[in-house]
């Protein structure tokens with residue numbers, strides 16, 4: 001199994017191209033099911049999850065073609081076409097490997113009137129229920145039953161009527177399923193307390209490009225007037241705000257400076273505010289964001305929250321950075337129930353982090369030491385890379401398939417700005 005070796009201590013400096021957003025791509029791809037015309041997505045990141053989703057779409061009879069792109073290019077162009085949907089079943093062996101597969105539920109239901117999707121099950125960061133996905137689709141008129149580990153959803157003969165639903169908890173995925181299903185509903189759907197993440201806006205923008213009628217984009221109250229059909233489109237995936245924030249932390253922990261080329265500052269306000277509070281210099285410009293660490297890092301208090309609050313997907317990476325801050329920082333994870341899997345591994349590298357329920361107290365230390373560490377989930381893996389970049393000695397990161405799910409060509413991007421990092425084949 002591949003692993004990554006990092007020899008810490010190098011100061012990072014230079015340009016890092018930011019790839020297309022994984023969490024946008026994973027909701028844009030299933031939109032191909034909503035029309036029989038071709039959907040072309042540009043700037044798709046080269047990630048394991050994108051490949052898995054392509055395979056899942058093929059299961060439904062969707063043709064997929066990757067436009068010619070040189071191996072050295074970042075991102076890919078994929079054209080998908082659901083001329084006819086030949087199956088509406090998302091099998092367990094695919095869904096269990098990629099939770100985002102649940103995002104085919106809404107589109108299949110809207111286009112084909114039915115869907116049978118394996119329950120995704122939990123993952124390292126939590127049990128990840130899908131009750132809100134099911135409740136909002138029921139509110140729109142779907143008939144939902146759960147049997148033998150699968151969700152079976154069906155729409156009335158004339159199609160989904162549409163309806164009104166107030167989310168008790170902000171859910172990115174449930175909002176996405178609802179938006180895709182509502183776009184082809186017979187009537188109007190009103191979503192209250194909907195997620196407002198930039199990836200939701202990206203999805204709404206694509207749906208509108210395909211002919212959907214959506215009001216309140218970017219707000220927590222969204223109204224979707226169903227239309228009889230949607231047409232194809234060509235659309236560019238937004239840049240990955242979490243990847244950009246992750247590399248800002250990587251440069252900062254080495255006392256370096258980085259130009260996050262393509263990052264959109266207005267989509268990562270809370271992260272940039274946290275970095276500024278920690279003493280970093282942050283300079284947004286037309287085509288990206290520059291971040292430089294030219295002063296000692298200050299301890300801060302951070303709480304994760306639904307957008308526009310601080311992204312839970314940035315918690316582990318910011319925690320790694322705070323291990324080197326002056327003083328004690330306090331982080332509170334309010335979204336997932338088990339998103340501190342990186343803490344024991346960071347402590348093995350010399351950090352002093354105590355966890356009490358949803359709160360972690362990070363006591364800054366002068367030095368971290370390299371060690372063999374274990375990746376447990378995507379963002380925890382990145383926090384260990386960040387710590388390794390500043391640690392004295394060598395850090396060996398195992399189970400790096402987690403990283404490959406969310407970071408396109410990570411070693412190359414970090415090597416290009418001076419990191420001593422390499423991927424070595426498994427034994």
Ligand code: EPZ
Nearest residue numbers: 023026100128129130131132133170171172173313335336
């Ligand atoms: C999306 O997951 C992202 N994944 C996650 O990114 C991200 O952490 C999360 O949103 C929050 O921003 C993708 O977009 C593919 P939620 P999602 O539904 O949609 C509870 C990463 O590292 N909940 O907003 O699954 C849930 O348990 C990944 O890139 C229910 O209770 O997240 C959680 O506590 C990790 N019932 C909270 O809501 C439901 O039906 C937020 O979950 C759905 C969710």
